[in-house]
Amino acid sequence: MIQEVQRFKPFSAKPIALLSEAGEWRGPFDLDLTEEKLLTMYRDLVRARLLDERLGKLQRMGKTSFVAPAAGHEGAHIGVAHALRPGFDWLFPYYRDMGMVLALGVPPKELFAQSLATRADPNKGRQMPAHPGSAALNVFTAASPIASHLGPAVGAAISMKLRGTGQVAVASFGDGATSEGDFHAAVNFAGVQGAPIVLVCENNRYAISVDFHKQTASENIAVKAHAYGMPGYVVDGMDTLACYYVMQEVVERARSGHGPALVEMVVYRYGAHSSADDDARYRPREEVQRWRQRDPLRRFKAFLERRGLLDDAKEAALRESAEAELAAALKEAEAAGPVPTDWLFDDVYAERPAFLEEQRAQLEGVTRG
Amino acid sequence: MAQLNLVQSVARTLASEMARDERVVVLGEDVGKRGGVFLATEGLFDRFGPDRVIDSPLSEAAILGAAVGMAVHGLRPVAEIQFADYVYPGFDQLVSQAAKLRYRSGGQFYAPMVVRMPAGGGVKGGHHHSQNPETHFVHTPGLKVVYPSSPKDAKGLLTTAIRDDDPVVFMEPKRLYRAFKEEVPDDEYLVPLGKARVRREGDDLVLVSYGGSVAETLKAADALAEQGISAQVLDLRSLLPWDKEAVLEVVARVGRVVLVSEAPKTAGFISEVAATISEEVLDALLAPPVRVAGFDTPYPYAQDRAYLPGVNRILRAVQAVLDY
């Protein structure tokens, strides 16, 4: 049901925030989340951070060839995931959304398996690391070409509308993605169709080395929504609750037939763009340090502590259990063993055509010597 | 002469052409401060500034469309597509605008621009960081297509491409960027487009290749030499125009040919070469031309190396041709 009174005004100049940096509730309405929900959100923030750290370690150990660091994006990731109905709504993520898909329920074993290209990867080792996907959970498999998933996301949303399923699609992307034609084509179509989709920009100020001011002359990304006939919101993306509440409002708005929205979450990536990047070439260290002070985990923790929901002992227990979960998942993912060579010929088409059968046989002959 | 690897050679060539001709500008994603994700534009931003080394928004359509406009208006843009796999959002500008401009305007307008793009596999990049889209460009009249395999050729061909009055797609084999060094002339050095290079002399058969696959082809030729079989290795270097005369001459002389390319096999560029051989020197052939190519699947991640036509697959094809 669409709320009678909308809590958030679109196109505010200042990012929407509900928590102060010290973790005080500053919202203009009463917090209406259960203790359990709040703790689950925090647990997911921690899981996302630890997953990111683990993947980084695997890359340094040479076990995976690529990672896209997401530390700094967790508030946005968890805010989005918790506003969706897992396994019912659809998510069209991009490569930096490991925390988002984790919080939506994709098993960490699958995420590790995808990064290591083992048999437990639902994508069968086809894609480079950081490109998860799960048909079981309505998570569209991530693709590398920037913004190329936005058209499909809008199409799915139009289908949801036509078929009256009550589902909502969410698509996420970086600020760089908003420069691609695919972005404009997709947002425009979503607006025209009043499709039930929320477009989420995780604006971390950089597209690899290219800073925001070289990407667009707009004051922010959210204003672009105006031209496409939908509301746009600028949200403090390091504030998990702001991300959650804004998402919840626009997701339910879309669900009840009131059309799409564009949500810009202002975040920061602490790490380099990827394991192949050296951010010292384009970003001053002090800037990174400054943004670290705004850490979404730290802020949410302070918030929970103020409310008496978390203390050091609880925090330690929570971290320990998350670590254990990830360690077990990684072990299982590795134990599945590498993807076999001749899987390379499957899934090109529904059935393997004769010419691929022939090529498969040629390769077999060679590898057997 | 300096000992340079391929990517250093590209960066130096860009610098010397920019110094020589102030109309030359570089544009693309991360080409400025970052110096390109592969460092192919390293140092240019500091030396030539933001007006000549333009960090573009993340839009290949904007990069390539703007390059056409810059070229029409008198500049000599060298656009970088970060990975060849990402040319597709800008494909329309390349094939509909750049390629056809001279023809459709009756020669009034034309687009002297270069589009550089790292291409090819073997770097654990999965399908969106490993593809070889050269056939799309070769199949588009109005474009020239160049694909060097060595630092020295990269200099000679890139220099020629920048000075060419037509749009040139310049593909760079990214797995060879840092694979080896070669002496690269410090002074002006041009290699004409459309001239193959003999990488190895031989009399028993000829191996024809280009781009990244030249490395595996040369290794295969070494292995054959150990067995007492002498293979000529011809590196095409340019695919459009391509050096038909050089290929036909050696095929007619030795009678056996194996063609190697890592692009998907069906309708790949080497099919064109094979067809031309069959049309023009069939009588000289002692065996049918055989292609060793990438498989007709998207480029996989886990089986990155198995996908590429490696030494073993080349040797098997050679054996088939010799045993024919």
Ligand SMILES: Cc1ncc(C[n+]2csc(CCOP(=O)(O)OP(=O)(O)O)c2C)c(N)n1
């Ligand atoms: C069409 C396309 N062009 C170029 C690239 C290379 N590339 C990968 S990530 C990236 C930057 C993306 O920045 P942004 O959209 O802001 O997301 P972020 O990585 O900052 O989260 C670029 C240029 C690509 N993947 N796809």
